[in-house]
Amino acid sequence: MTTPNPKVSLRVYDGAPSLPDVMRLIETELSEPYNIYTYRYFLHQWPHLCFLAYVHDTQGKETAVGVIIGRLDRHMRGARLWRGYIAMLSVDPRWRGYGIGAQLIRRAVDEMVQGGAAEIVLETEVDNAAALRLYERLGFLREKRLYRFYLNGGRVLDGMIL
Template sequence: MTEWRSARPKDMAVLTDWIDSPGTLAQWGGPLVTWPVRAEDLWQQIEVAFLPSFALDVHGELQAFGQLAPRENITTWHLCRLIVAPHRRGQRLGEQLCDHLVAQAINRGATRVTLNVATDNQPALRLYQRLGFASAGPVSERGIQPMARQL
């Protein structure tokens, strides 16, 4: 059975298994998440209690995770900390994850969604472009490209 649900504390242990290096952690979690990543700290570091956080379960196993964060006004929501299980990458789960998060943002009144992507993450960059996201500013010194999509 496949289902979208709210993230749970036990998901953090699975996520930490998917993050294999400080670089991967920095790209995924941003500057507030510290290496080595620890499941018992991750829930608080990524503010799951405060941000709408979603998990895709397939037969009881976590397959994808992502969050929404409100931006400058209630009509812009930011898609963040998107990740797909390593063994499921390339199977269009990233597209399903983005579609689900965008739908959740629309339910919250969004007319625009944003996200950030590392420029060296070409599969993610191609996915976001295919989904209608476009550059929304210059690439940062960390190699992060802000992107946006009008809804």
């Protein structure tokens, strides 16, 4: 049964108590395996660029159903330019199609822009139709095609930019 207009609230990552929710949401949905050091790399340096989405049941109990993790640093070529990067985005399959992914992206983008980002980039698999459509709807453009090889096999990614 689908839930009409779930009440969703977004909150910034508040530290270790939320880490299990972050990892659960990402590990079950993203094909790339991440270890604890990868999470720590992002969450220790840019906790303000990680947001969780929560839904609330009728008793007021909340459940984390989506997460986005980002980074903001100087452009690799050493210019003064600041560049945002969306590293991970995941919404629980039971809660997709309600605009939660779009809310998470908008929130992270706003925060990056406030932090001085002149551009925001990300990578997504070329056959990830839902993610590509979502990012394009929010204004991202496909910039380049990337061929990467991981322990779990090769992946073809589209690099996108806002």
